[in-house]
Amino acid sequence: MAAKPFHLGWFLGNSYGVHGWKMPWGGTDAQDWAKPDLCIDLARACERASFDFLLLEDSVFVPDQYGGSRDFYLERALRAPKNDPLPLVPLLTQATQRLGVVPTISTSFYPPYLLARLIATLDLMSHGRVGCNFVTSTASAAARNFGLDTHIEHDLRYEMAEEFVEVVTRLWDSWEPDAIVMDRERGMFVDPAKVREIDFKGRFYASTGPLNTARPPQGRPVLVQAGTSPQGQKFAARHMDAVLCAASSLSDMKAFGVSLRAKVAEAGRDPDDCKIFYVCNPTIAESREEAEERVARRAAGRKAAPEMALAQMASLTDIDFAQYDIDAPIGELTTNGQQGTLKRFMNQGNTLREIAQNYRFSYEDLIGTPDVVAAQMEEVMEELGGDGFVFQGNLNRRYVAEITDGLAPALQRRGLVRKRYEHEHFRDNLFAF
Numbered sequence: 001m002a003a004k005p006f007h008l009g010w011f012l013g014n015s016y017g018v019h020g021w022k023m024p025w026g027g028t029d030a031q032d033w034a035k036p037d038l039c040i041d042l043a044r045a046c047e048r049a050s051f052d053f054l055l056l057e058d059s060v061f062v063p064d065q066y067g068g069s070r071d072f073y074l075e076r077a078l079r080a081p082k083n084d085p086l087p088l089v090p091l092l093t094q095a096t097q098r099l100g101v102v103p104t105i106s107t108s109f110y111p112p113y114l115l116a117r118l119i120a121t122l123d124l125m126s127h128g129r130v131g132c133n134f135v136t137s138t139a140s141a142a143a144r145n146f147g148l149d150t151h152i153e154h155d156l157r158y159e160m161a162e163e164f165v166e167v168v169t170r171l172w173d174s175w176e177p178d179a180i181v182m183d184r185e186r187g188m189f190v191d192p193a194k195v196r197e198i199d200f201k202g203r204f205y206a207s208t209g210p211l212n213t214a215r216p217p218q219g220r221p222v223l224v225q226a227g228t229s230p231q232g233q234k235f236a237a238r239h240m241d242a243v244l245c246a247a248s249s250l251s252d253m254k255a256f257g258v259s260l261r262a263k264v265a266e267a268g269r270d271p272d273d274c275k276i277f278y279v280c281n282p283t284i285a286e287s288r289e290e291a292e293e294r295v296a297r298r299a300a301g302r303k304a305a306p307e308m309a310l311a312q313m314a315s316l317t318d319i320d321f322a323q324y325d326i327d328a329p330i331g332e333l334t335t336n337g338q339q340g341t342l343k344r345f346m347n348q349g350n351t352l353r354e355i356a357q358n359y360r361f362s363y364e365d366l367i368g369t370p371d372v373v374a375a376q377m378e379e380v381m382e383e384l385g386g387d388g389f390v391f392q393g394n395l396n397r398r399y400v401a402e403i404t405d406g407l408a409p410a411l412q413r414r415g416l417v418r419k420r421y422e423h424e425h426f427r428d429n430l431f432a433f
């Protein structure tokens with residue numbers, strides 16, 4: 001492999017509208033959205049290409065932010081309907097042998113004991129292949145589903161998340177690695193001396209412990225998050241093994257990497273202990289011309305329907321962009337929702353129309369044949385010094401194949417990514433280089 005190889009993952013947006021059900025390569029049957037088949041195929045393809053992980057996005061509300069109505073979202077299947085990703089995890093780990101699987105959970109609404117047990121169970125069942133994407137949940141509509149009139153304040157949510165992770169990891173540690181002895185002669189399955197209470201009493205949570213299932217095989221299933229505000233970065237710096245950065249320009253990606261690595265060092269950790277994954281959405285085709293045609297078609301689609309980007313952004317930032325004149329200069333806005341995302345969005349232009357047309361959720365300047373895109377990725381990684389990419393985009397089998405059977409082999413031929421897994425556990429593969 002190259003002197004500094006990088007890692008690959010997939011970020012799976014969890015809704016049928018996001019995957020373009022109306023597009024030529026979308027689904028055929030109305031029932032398909034709920035079936036696990038496409039995700040199982042995706043997991044197998046990611047493993048064939050030796051990816052580190054497949055991350056399953058989630059949220060817990062039907063969006064209603066754009067125009068103050070759910071109609072826009074439901075009609076287009078944008079972010080609803082959406083199945084809970086947790087039951088998908090065992091199906092994906094059963095269908096694969098080495099791929100890491102990372103479901104998303106909300107630290108604001110999940111009880112830490114249940115989460116610690118759930119992730120430990122999945123890690124035990126998959127022989128050490130599970131992670132967890134910790135999100136604080138950003139929508140007031142989500143808060144209302146859990147009995148809150150208004151959502152918890154942004155920075156306070158992160159303070160809660162820090163304590164949440166502390167309880168969870170302590171519960172995982174409440175069983176020593178060799179607590180299960182299965183000693184037939186002594187009639188002892190678990191050695192009680194190796195299972196301890198945690199007696200945690202914090203500001204937000206309390207738990208006596210111990211966990212009522214064994215220690216997860218990884219000890220600490222892989223901890224992931226994606227918040228980019230200063231508080232989000234601080235949370236990542238203190239606790240996370242991997243962070244996702246969604247930015248559309250090299251300069252923003254680079255600035256994020258520099259900032260996060262500094263914060264990890266400030267937190268007393270080695271900056272290399274928190275892997276940075278840049279989210280990207282490449283356009284891969286058999287020729288440069290064909291790839292550019294596709295990019296032009298996508299740009300035309302954005303121009304024709306700016307409300308799609310505005311509605312997506314409304315659901316992420318909790319701001320109703322339909323209330324503003326789309327062609328008037330838009331001033332400064334603040335949110336209790338996704339602050340980093342709002343900042344990036346507002347930097348894309350002066351009016352909402354400009355912003356919607358220019359907006360990219362992730363890095364899209366990877367365009368061409370598999371070989372050309374592999375070379376572009378090599379350059380980007382050299383420039384950023386980061387740890388890897390996660391792919392994002394419409395989930396259809398053609399797009400998946402372009403990446404896992406076209407691009408990934410091209411990256412492997414250049415020695416930029418792994419050709420095969422060296423370790424059994426997700427964590428060990430992630431930190432192998």
Ligand SMILES: Cc1cc2nc3c(=O)[nH]c(=O)nc-3n(C[C@H](O)[C@H](O)[C@H](O)COP(=O)(O)O)c2cc1C
Nearest residue numbers: 057058104135226227228229232244246338339340
């Ligand atoms: C690539 C990416 C993936 C994310 N996945 C989820 C998710 O699955 N569920 C969720 O509620 N929030 C998700 N988020 C939102 C973040 O977890 C975080 O709440 C958001 O970026 C706002 O954080 P900030 O205010 O610190 O910037 C994601 C963000 C990014 C950039």
